[in-house]
Amino acid sequence: MKSQFTDRIKIPAGFWAGIEQLGIAAHVVARTAQLPLTVITDSVVNTAEYFAIWRAYADLIGDAAEGIIKxxxxFETSKYPPTVLATYHARDYRDALNRMARYKQQCPPESLRMTEQDDHCIIELEWLNSEQPGPPLLVGITLACLMEIGRRGTGQPLTARWVEFSHDMGDVQALESYFGCPVRVGAQTNRLSLYRRDLDRPFLSYNQELLEILTPALDRSLDDQQGAKSIGEMVKWIMKRSLTGERPDVQTVAKELNMSDRTLQRRLRDENTSFKHLLTQARHEQALAYLADPKLDIKEVAFLIGYEDQNSFYRAFRIWEDDTPSNWRVRHERWRGTLVTEHS
Known part of the structure; x- marks a missing residue:
């Protein structure tokens, strides 16, 4: 099963420093994303805000490929967060990529799946919340950073075998020049293929002493993060990414958790909750998240949380919020507008 999704994302300080070096002021990105300026200093956002920041950067930089490469x-190595710093000081490229895939579990909303076969290694990017795939530029940055780690660590101008993107990425020729290989857009998945022989290349930046300090701390943090998840939280996370157009059933969720539906229901009772109650919570929380996006009409929101009948959604929402979805959206937009004004 994929790592559990936590809707708290820390933006590394290196991101803001990097865009400043590119001549884009951090406050301009925040305002373009329609977020309060506190996101620059607090640097902890939810998924919707995180994606809004990346979309804002994409809008300001222009061409996606240019934004990715630049x-x-x-991005300065010294500005890497601890999870990435540990990969930079790994023993070799393979060790670095394995560490990146492991510690990426602490840094939602994406995850990395690494497979070695024959003479190649494929790294596939997946979204922990399948209903909220990330902006194309974020996909490109993630795969480019994997390439950059290898180049900086080995001190060699490594190239990939091929790269695939599911969306248009702007100047494909520029990306092919950067990755040193063919780049395909419109693919089914986002993947980077590397030469397996390159994975054995030692890192010049290998620092065993630093890794002995960082690794236990990062492992404890990851174990604590995963261990802190109750069965109820995991069930609700699975429900949220399974809601689109249908209502998840207990058998499907239990199967993903590798247990019988009877065991799942018993464990939920032990936590003083039920499958039905968690489904209601998941729908409620997702409804608020989707309504906060003005690009989604209310009929679409109803569908996304598993209501075929829009009237049923309206009745449920009145129970949850004592208001209509339309009125809630208006109040939310006013509140966001007030926050932006206060921090401008």
């Missing part, structure tokens, strides 16, 4: 190459 930020990936200008």
């Amino acid at each position: 930020l990936a190459t200008v």
Whole structure:
């Protein structure tokens, strides 16, 4: 099963420093994303805000390929967060990539799946919340950073075998020049293929002493994060990414958790909750998240949380919020507008 999704994302300080080096002021990105300026100093956001920041950067930089290459190459190694710093000081490229895939579990909303076969290694990017895939530029940055780690660590101008993106990425020729390989857009998945022989290349930046300090701390943090998840929280997370157009059933969720539906229901009773109650919570929380996005009409929101009948959604929402979805959206937009004004 994929790592559990936590809707708290820390933006590394290196991101803001990097865009400043590219001549884009941090406060301009925040305002373009329609977020309060506190996101620059607090640097902890939810998924919707995180994606809004990346979309804002994409809008301001223009061409997606240019935005990917410039930020990936200008990002200072010293500004890497601890999870990435540990990969930079790994023993070799393989060790670095394995560490990146493991510690990425602490840094939602994406995860990395690494497979070695024959003479190649494929790294596939997946979204922990399948209903909220990330902006194309974020996909490109993630894969470019994997390439950048290898180049900086080995001190060699490594190239990939091929790269696939599911969306248009702007200047494909520029990306092919950066990755040193063919780049395909419109693919089914977002993947980076590397030469397996490159994975054995030692890192010049290998620092065993630093890793002995960082690794236990990062492992404890990851174990604590995963262990802190109750069965109820995991069930609700699975429900949220399974809601689109249908209502998840207890058998499907239990199967994903590798237990019988009877065991799942018993464990939920032990936590003083039920499958039905968690489904209601999941729908409620997702409804608020979707309504906060003005691009989604209310009929679409109803569908996304598993209501075929829009009237049924309206009745449920009145029970949850004692208001209509339309009125809630208006109040939310006013509140956001007030926050932006106060921090401008």
